Amino acid sequence: MGAPSSPDRPFDAVVFDFGGVLIRPITNKISVLADRAGVEVEELVEILMGPLGESTDHHPWHRAERGEIGVDDLQTRVAPYADARGVELHGDEIAFLFEIDFSVIRPVIDRLEGLRADGYRTALLTNSFQSFRETLEELLDMTQFDAVVDSSEVGYRKPERAIYELTADRLGVAASRIIFLDDFGPNVTGARAAGWTAIHVTDPIAALADLDQALAG
Numbered sequence: 325m326g327a328p329s330s331p332d333r334p335f336d337a338v339v340f341d342f343g344g345v346l347i348r349p350i351t352n353k354i355s356v357l358a359d360r361a362g363v364e365v366e367e368l369v370e371i372l373m374g375p376l377g378e379s380t381d382h383h384p385w386h387r388a389e390r391g392e393i394g395v396d397d398l399q400t401r402v403a404p405y406a407d408a409r410g411v412e413l414h415g416d417e418i419a420f421l422f423e424i425d426f427s428v429i430r431p432v433i434d435r436l437e438g439l440r441a442d443g444y445r446t447a448l449l450t451n452s453f454q455s456f457r458e459t460l461e462e463l464l465d466m467t468q469f470d471a472v473v474d475s476s477e478v479g480y481r482k483p484e485r486a487i488y489e490l491t492a493d494r495l496g497v498a499a500s501r502i503i504f505l506d507d508f509g510p511n512v513t514g515a516r517a518a519g520w521t522a523i524h525v526t527d528p529i530a531a532l533a534d535l536d537q538a539l540a541g
Contacts, residue, residue: 333539334501334538334541335444335521335538336498336501337444337447337470337497338436338444338445338503338504338505338539339446339447339503339505340436340446340447340449340505341506341507342452342464343450344525345525345528346429346432346433347426348426348427351365353420354369354421356420357372361412361413363411367411368411370405371402371405371411372417372418377513378483378510379482379484383405384402385398385402388476389451390476390479391454391476391477391479395418395422395453398418399417426459428463428464431529433464436468444539446470446471447495448469448471448472448473449482449504450473450475451475451481452474453476454476457474457477470494470495471491471495473487473490473491473494475487478490482506482511482514482515483511483514483517485514485517485518488518489518492518500521502519503520503523503535503539504523505523505535506523507525507526512524
């Protein structure tokens with residue numbers, strides 16, 4: 325049985341992405357690597373992290389995010405994608421991206437706490453890796469979420485429809501009563517296709533104002 329909806333407000337649950345929403349994004353790191361390789365950021369992202377806007381069965385980053393493979397040999401596995409584009413990697417790109425220098429965006433965490441106090445259900449929906457779960461739990465208080473959906477644990481990743489449906493099911497909330505914050509456009513598109521309302525986060529603080537406006541109806 326799902327959670328009862330509140331007729332006096334348009335949403336019952338708020339779902340948060342991790343990177344770029346609850347913590348500072350790694351975009352700056354990608355930029356450093358792209359400059360070094362002499363390519364555009366978008367091209368390096370496709371090499372290291374897979375095609376933008378889709379979830380493939382073959383790219384190693386996608387497979388690792390679904391928990392199908394580990395991350396230890398990601399550098400070796402992405403090398404053929406760089407070779408196919410004539411891009412020279414230095415062999416330390418994946419390790420550089422995984423260096424722990426994350427910082428939590430405190431105003432967003434504070435808003436999350438306020439939402440729970442106001443009776444909203446909350447969830448964390450993240451594309452992640454099995455080896456990163458311990459770090460995730462160190463950075464965030466998981467008791468702040470009614471549901472935690474980690475791609476590497478459930479075998480689906482954004483923007484696959486199944487991961488949004490699973491999140492809604494775990495929340496016990498109808499898709500139309502969920503609002504989602506994510507910094508990656510295709511994940512926002514995927515959420516909307518699954519029936520959610522979604523905010524594309526380009527500035528987390530500005531996104532909080534957009535969230536408040538949406539919650540106010």
